[in-house]
Amino acid sequence: MRGGSPAGVALHGSGIAAAAFVHVLAGENFPVFGDGGQGAYGGSAPVVMLGEQAVGLLSDLFRKPLFSAAHRIDRRIVRWGGGDPAVVPHRALAISGVDLAAALPQPTLQAGEAAFTVHTVPPFPQEAMLRFGSRPAAAAPVQLAPTADTHAALVEATEAGWLFLIPQGQGAGWLLSVGGDPDALLASAPLVASSVASLSPVVARFETAPRMLQVLVGEDFLALGHHALAFDPICGDGTATAARAAILAAAVVAGIAEGQDADLLLGHYNAMMVAAMRRHLQVSLPFYRSGGGTTWWLAQADAVAEGHAWCTRFLARVGDPRFVLQGNRLIPREKAA
Numbered sequence: 268m269r270g271g272s273p274a275g276v277a278l279h280g281s282g283i284a285a286a287a288f289v290h291v292l293a294g295e296n297f298p299v300f301g302d303g304g305q306g307a308y309g310g311s312a313p314v315v316m317l318g319e320q321a322v323g324l325l326s327d328l329f330r331k332p333l334f335s336a337a338h339r340i341d342r343r344i345v346r347w348g349g350g351d352p353a354v355v356p357h358r359a360l361a362i363s364g365v366d367l368a369a370a371l372p373q374p375t376l377q378a379g380e381a382a383f384t385v386h387t388v389p390p391f392p393q394e395a396m397l398r399f400g401s402r403p404a405a406a407a408p409v410q411l412a413p414t415a416d417t418h419a420a421l422v423e424a425t426e427a428g429w430l431f432l433i434p435q436g437q438g439a440g441w442l443l444s445v446g447g448d449p450d451a452l453l454a455s456a457p458l459v460a461s462s463v464a465s466l467s468p469v470v471a472r473f474e475t476a477p478r479m480l481q482v483l484v485g486e487d488f489l490a491l492g493h494h495a496l497a498f499d500p501i502c503g504d505g506t507a508t509a510a511r512a513a514i515l516a517a518a519v520v521a522g523i524a525e526g527q528d529a530d531l532l533l534g535h536y537n538a539m540m541v542a543a544m545r546r547h548l549q550v551s552l553p554f555y556r557s558g559g560g561t562t563w564w565l566a567q568a569d570a571v572a573e574g575h576a577w578c579t580r581f582l583a584r585v586g587d588p589r590f591v592l593q594g595n596r597l598i599p600r601e602k603a604a
Contacts, residue, residue: 276292322360338360404500
């Protein structure tokens with residue numbers, strides 16, 4: 268596809284990023300080839316909490332209201348570092364992975380092949396991953412106590428990790444535990460424990476530490492989505508980031524097809540993904556530095572700080588962004604209005 272060769276790109280995978288990527292290019296009458304994927308959501312957790320910004324971005328992108336069946340969250344109640352609980356306004360929607368997949372349009376792909384491929388699921392052309400810590404998590408369904416605030420997500424730090432309780436309506440919810448199993452952490456989490464009437468067995472295990480592919484772009488590929496770059500749920504903006512990255516990736520693909528410098532465009536995409544990770548690590552670091560003074564917390568804070576330093580060094584090497592995104596096109600910065 269380099270240098271204005273025949274338009275068209277192949278898509279390998281599924282997920283929010285894939286759906287957004289195809290949708291943007293469909294609006295440009297740009298063909299996307301492939302055989303579909305496994306649904307429109309590629310995350311690991313059985314429930315997702317979508318912030319107001321992510322909901323607005325996806326609704327604007329797909330030009331229709333979404334997630335009408337999702338449960339509304341109005342606030343977070345946070346007990347952190349051994350302090351008293353604090354109430355933080357937080358408008359969000361709690362939605363299952365299944366309902367999220369059903370809400371988003373399924374990508375419509377054409378039959379055919381292309382010289383350039385966008386990958387949103389493994390296997391990627393290069394699989395090596397940068398991992399900024401190790402924080403295995405588990406998710407288990409819960410029944411909420413009669414006194415539980417059904418429109419508040421609860422976040423609580425313990426000596427060995429932290430818990431995230433997400434109500435889903437009808438007296439039910441999900442408990443995400445990071446650093447240990449839910450029952451073990453719940454024993455030292457009075458805030459969350461007071462809102463849980465019963466805890467079911469773990470149904471999903473996954474990694475929550477921030478991570479990204481060492482190689483996100485190549486001569487004939489670009490990697491995109493949750494499996495290529497993942498955020499920590501402690502303050503993650505993973506869904507919105509996946510959608511923004513898809514818009515950027517579509518602009519890169521269109522720019523290459525129109526004859527712009529492919530190396531510069533791909534380099535810009537790579538730098539913007541590293542910059543997104545750096546911002547996420549910068550926001551996450553204070554939480555891990557203040558969560559507790561145990562070996563577990565100190566190790567996580569060190570890993571986040573090391574990841575932030577790596578991203579900073581990378582961005583210093585590549586210099587300032589060369590392009591500005593205007594609509595669905597990347598414009599050289601010197602030509603941008």
